[in-house]
Amino acid sequence: MPVLLPQLSDDELLATIDRLNTAYRAGTPEVDDDVYDHVYLQALRERHPDHPLLWNVEPEPVGAFGAPHRHVSAMLSTEKAYTSDEVGAWMRRVQSAAAEINIPDADIWVRITAKLDGLAGYWDGAVLATRGDGAFGQDVTRIVSRGVQLDRAVMGPGELVIQQAYFETAIAEQYDMAHARNFMVGLVGADTVKPHHSEALAAGVCRFVPYSTLESREAGLAELPECYAQMAAELCAASEYATDGAVVEVLNVELRKAMGATSHHHRWMLALKTVGEVAQTRVESVTLQVGRTGRITPVLEVAAVELSGATIRRCTAHTARHIERLGLGAGALITLVRSGSVIPKLVSVDERSTAPxxxxxxxxxxxxTVWDNDYLVCPNVEGCSAQASARLEHFFLRLGVKGFGPKLCEQLSQAGALDPIAILEMSVADMGRCGVSAGIAENLLSAIAQRKQEIVRDTDAIAAVGVRHLGRGDSRKILEQHRWQDLAGLDATAIAAIPGFGEHTARMIAPHLPAVCDTLSALVGLGFNIEATVRPSDIAGSNISGKKIVFTGTMPLGRAQMEQQARALGATVQSSVSAATDILVVGDKAGSKKAKAEQLGVQILPLDEYRSLIAGPTGTAPV
Ligand SMILES: [Zn+2]
Structure with missing residues (x-):
């Protein structure tokens, strides 16, 4: 844990920033990005606003992996503004440059977009390169063939990102990763595609997003002070990807030319960042939360403190070991930082607690309790109701059945309802006996009925069972070799024979597979549609392998599901019909795409014909 900043001399501050930077580039960050930006860089900004470290193009958080590639035009960084004073100063510079070329204030227009928080890059029509030092980037075109989505027709600068919702539900918790950008950095730099990479790539959620395609708002420059905060907040809220502020740029082409660029940034462009606020407060107590696997997470209950417009009363202490090492407990004096809407983070412990x-x-x-490295664990798997309740919550969340929140699961587990399959079979009256009101019970029953109308991937169903050491990546590897119906018959030797499994993991997993198989069979018996993972042998025999396919109209199972299935069977899914398209699959209410396909002579298949195409005779659709 770092010491308090005001105590650092300038040299010590610079040495600390240097050390944090090195650790960040090595992929082993010592502090959170927000803490780095809003605590350390902010301290430097306050002491030495002109320090070169603040004005270099920031180093890339990836090692050397691709061939150097010269950008067609230099990719600069963006000047950042944290306060309305800084925004005002930038506006005055724009206005005086405009005055020199006789553009009146009222004619200066700006465009605001969300600032994506990924990895910056440039697509020149043939090569995708990272920003690098601005002049030379690294050629990372290989990630496009691995499955990163990219529209070849839209050239220019953009950001490599992963869909935030996918990241939060499928990556963050399972792979203990805090930030979507770290996932992208890992994907770009990886020599071989890791399981969590291939899942995300198969789901089509990793993209190169050209800045020119971002949703934007336009405004007169003079309106900027009143409207930018609101516009930025709306654009960020609407973004599918993680954001860290907004970007404002002058639209007048002549004015852009007149303003030009420094070696660091375009003068006609400004990043609007929210300032991280730092505050000291006292810990009042420590709450220990028990999770599904028995892991105990300490939460600091603190004296209420205002940070970035919110009242903060709690903050995670990450691991129980922190409690011991840092002397956290009632009475401890701590420093927190919060930027934008991000959860508050612990920066330092300034006075240790005397109450253990x-x-x-x-x-x-x-x-x-027992220790598992830095984590504290309750080993009472069967008898601990906190664990039982968390297991229920996890089960319904992963299965995709809505409505089973923490309170309800606690209520059910305390009433002795511990088996999720039995809960799925309950009537309103059964739930009533567990203390669930009729209104809530009816909602739950309709959520269950709704989910039975949809497709549940076998990997999601297995994730719901929640076997330790069997993440979605691993279950996918198993299911690419064996059908889920056959899992009960696999012993440790059979698991270890699957590429990617060690003997140790195989021995941990194998004893749980019969229970996994039973649960999935029970789900099928209850009417859930479990979709099998596509096996490589399926793709080899697929009728649509290598075909370019577009889907249009509404589809009973949802278009995203259909697209995912087509990709899994080796097809390329396109978003619009072109002469290169092989097949247009039409659902209900097909619109202009159908007309275009007819015009171009593209094969058009109604849904039922498409389904029989992928089902056979050589194709084997997973149904
Ligand atoms: Zn317990």
């Missing part, structure tokens, strides 16, 4: 926290027993069931 009892880490020896589970706060829920009273069982003696």
């Amino acid at each position: 926290v009892d880490l020896g027993t589970c706060p829920c069931c009273g069982a003696g």
